[in-house]
Amino acid sequence: MRRDKYEKELLVAQLAVQRAAILTKRVFHEKAKGTVDKNDKSPVTIGDFGAQALIIAALQHNFPDDAIVAEEESAKLREDEKLRSTVWELVKDTRLDNPDAEALLGGPIRDADAMVELIDKGNSPGGAHGRIWAIDPIDGTKGFLRGGQYAVCLALMVDGDVKVGALGCPNLPVDDAARLTAGIGENQTDDDGHGVLFSAVLGHGATSRPLATVSLDPELGKPISMRAIDDLTQANFCESVEAGHSSHGDQAAISHRLGITAPSVRMDSQAKYGSIARGAGDIYLRLPVSATYQEKIWDHAAGDLIVREAGGQVTDVNGKRLDFSVGRTLANNKGVVAAPLAVHAKVLEAVQEVLSSKL
Incomplete structure (x- = not known):
């Protein structure tokens, strides 16, 4: 096309x-x-x-x-x-x-x-x-x-x-x-x-x-295109290597809640977005580690589009689309949840349940 x-x-x-x-x-x-x-x-x-x-x-x-x-x-x-x-x-x-x-x-x-x-x-x-x-x-x-x-x-x-x-x-x-x-x-x-x-x-x-x-x-x-997932227990996550970028403990709790047993794959950069977009991985989470930290738009803009165009959905942990219109940071968003469109809502639900239990 x-x-x-x-x-x-x-x-x-x-x-x-x-x-x-x-x-x-x-x-x-x-x-x-x-x-x-x-x-x-x-x-x-x-x-x-x-x-x-x-x-x-x-x-x-x-x-x-x-x-x-x-x-x-x-x-x-x-x-x-x-x-x-x-x-x-x-x-x-x-x-x-x-x-x-x-x-x-x-x-x-x-x-x-x-x-x-x-x-x-x-x-x-x-x-x-x-x-x-x-x-x-x-x-x-x-x-x-x-x-x-x-x-x-x-x-x-x-x-x-x-x-x-x-x-x-x-x-x-x-x-x-x-x-x-x-x-x-x-x-x-x-x-x-x-x-x-x-x-x-x-x-x-x-x-x-x-x-x-x-x-x-x-x-x-x-x-x-993203991999079609019939059974979320067979999915795999990828997440940041650095614990300062994403809460590894929360991710493990979310995996457990979804019945996912495969260990999370840790890697740097927007290579995570590309990897799930082509079906090499399934779900990418970047979970908040600070109430005040704001993601930078350059860390997500290209990957966000590529995943959505490959059949995925990308939101923050509150279910809001990433908002690139407010400056150099994603000031209106917290965290990232990227998954195939068909299962994104279920993944987001598990994310919110785990995060809410900590409040």
Whole structure:
């Protein structure tokens, strides 16, 4: 099915994510994983800065009037000349092995100063009006650092509604039929058979294709769908590796209430969204660990659309759809419950019963 209205946006998103993913893989394999600390003390690698610069460069070239909400800002690069130089050496040499695709993205960034300026174009406050792109250059930085799952994430929102989403997952198996295993969250590499690009346009379904396949045809890819579940006891969950991101104890109680005996698969990033969208897993929960914490829109926008377009439903723990229209965070939501549409209500009921018992 053609996606004419957002065909260019989809193509640019796919290619921008692929180019950024090439940089992240170079960072990992060249062991240039120097880290700095952001204010919240979470690690951020040179790959985050480089990937964000490359994605914003592609968006600025093609959609110069669009706003951008991105995770990183360049203060550390401006303060640290060595770090800036390291990032620039990666950025200037990273390109797609397809001249036409590279030309569409605008080609190389001019110089290191232009790179720094591009990174800071991701400072939009977000909101309910206009075209806004959400970028997470490396979602799951800790997973990336340990060779586990991470994702390069990009989504377009129009008047607060997600219209286009792309997820590059370099360490997921290409095979859509490969079920999630306990070891998926660590000791993965992007050897042959790994690296997936998920994408979706609202109302037109979701697809997957090998991340290494660079094409100017946005329609390339296999349709994906969530696994039909007749018996919830045979389902499996995936959840965050970090206990600070999701309550593991509550998840175990929910599994017990639903009669699910398979251990939860723990992995980083929006790779969880992609995994359940193609039926490799079934249910993704991100349960609140704090009454005040607000999820960031870049951590969920692309994955939310891809799961819904694959036949799933995504809400918060109160049953409300995720609201991307209120700024840089999901201020109107708490937690995430993603599951096949047919069983989402039952999963949500179990979530609410477990959480309410703690009040």
